Amino acid sequence: MESVEQINEIAAKLKGSKVNMLRGGIWKPRTRPDSFQGIGEEGLQWLKTAGIENNLPVTVEVAHPRHVEQALKLGIDCLWIGARTTVNPFLVQEIATSLDGVDIPVFVKNPINPELELWIGAIERFYNAGIRKLGAIHRGFSSYEKSKYRNVPNWQIPIELKRRLPELPVLCDPSHIGGSRELIGPIAQTAMDLSFEGLMIEVHPDPSKALSDKNQQLIPAEFLALIESLVVRKKSVDDVIFLNLLEELRDRIDKIDEDILQFMAERMSIAREIGQYKKENNMTILQVERWNEILRTRQLSGLQKDLSRDFIIQLYEKIHDESIYHQTQVMNTSETQKQKH
Numbered sequence: 001m002e003s004v005e006q007i008n009e010i011a012a013k014l015k016g017s018k019v020n021m022l023r024g025g026i027w028k029p030r031t032r033p034d035s036f037q038g039i040g041e042e043g044l045q046w047l048k049t050a051g052i053e054n055n056l057p058v059t060v061e062v063a064h065p066r067h068v069e070q071a072l073k074l075g076i077d078c079l080w081i082g083a084r085t086t087v088n089p090f091l092v093q094e095i096a097t098s099l100d101g102v103d104i105p106v107f108v109k110n111p112i113n114p115e116l117e118l119w120i121g122a123i124e125r126f127y128n129a130g131i132r133k134l135g136a137i138h139r140g141f142s143s144y145e146k147s148k149y150r151n152v153p154n155w156q157i158p159i160e161l162k163r164r165l166p167e168l169p170v171l172c173d174p175s176h177i178g179g180s181r182e183l184i185g186p187i188a189q190t191a192m193d194l195s196f197e198g199l200m201i202e203v204h205p206d207p208s209k210a211l212s213d214k215n216q217q218l219i220p221a222e223f224l225a226l227i228e229s230l231v232v233r234k235k236s237v238d239d240v241i242f243l244n245l246l247e248e249l250r251d252r253i254d255k256i257d258e259d260i261l262q263f264m265a266e267r268m269s270i271a272r273e274i275g276q277y278k279k280e281n282n283m284t285i286l287q288v289e290r291w292n293e294i295l296r297t298r299q300l301s302g303l304q305k306d307l308s309r310d311f312i313i314q315l316y317e318k319i320h321d322e323s324i325y326h327q328t329q330v331m332n333t334s335e336t337q338k339q340k341h
């Protein structure tokens, strides 16, 4: 949020659309002290009024009990905890404690680092303070590696959150994951395909003049076109032909998974045999050249099969770890132990 005119214009343009809440960043957690830090307290009233006039509940980010107090005083309808706050259990606890006995929905963004337990821990602190209208927001994770995303999605983390807390609604924030306009649509669609319950997307009347994150703001018309274009699929269907086909495909996957495990067991059994030879010949377990060669050839072969490089590397790191584990077991088994078994 930057001015009263700006929020009024946006709220009016989004009125009557699929939007069901208006967000305004009032206190902005910015990386550098010389960037725009948000308009602060006076913006709360502008936001609330824009919401009332356009029939939209409103939400702000709170990062401190003082923010909570001001937001509650002005009747803000919903709060969210930013990624930079979720990383700090002391602060999360202080905010949660300041909400004890208050009935207000709270959404918790994931921490900037990819750590599911920290995310769940923050959610639990609000639950323990009596907040029952709880939700999570997936906004991607910081990573040192270069990527087309501003914050890499690591979809498996919110998916695991949904598995662990199936009742918790999880929204996706494609603006902060993408960091650039053209990525917002595809990320939003992926979130819908993964059964996310909603989206949080940044909108600005003139992104080129935005005081923060200008590359990830959509104008209202682009935003409305985007949410209209999203395909929201059903979680289940009752078409019998389709269900049979799905079952058949799942059977094939089950069979392939069984084969994969069988192959892995055979691979590890060979690794143990190698371990035994290495032991008899007094050779170290790790041969770096051999490991490099495996990584190189498996990447080549996997890429030809349309598997992603990251996947192949991670897969082989795991396989290699397991193989080393089996070899060390052989190495560490003394002759007497072996006789006992």
Ligand code: PEP
Pocket: 025, 028, 029, 061, 081, 082, 083, 084, 109, 139, 176
């Ligand atoms: C925001 O939503 O504007 C924001 C600061 O996001 P995050 O906490 O995800 O960085």
Ligand code: MN
Pocket: 212, 213
């Ligand atoms: Mn932002």
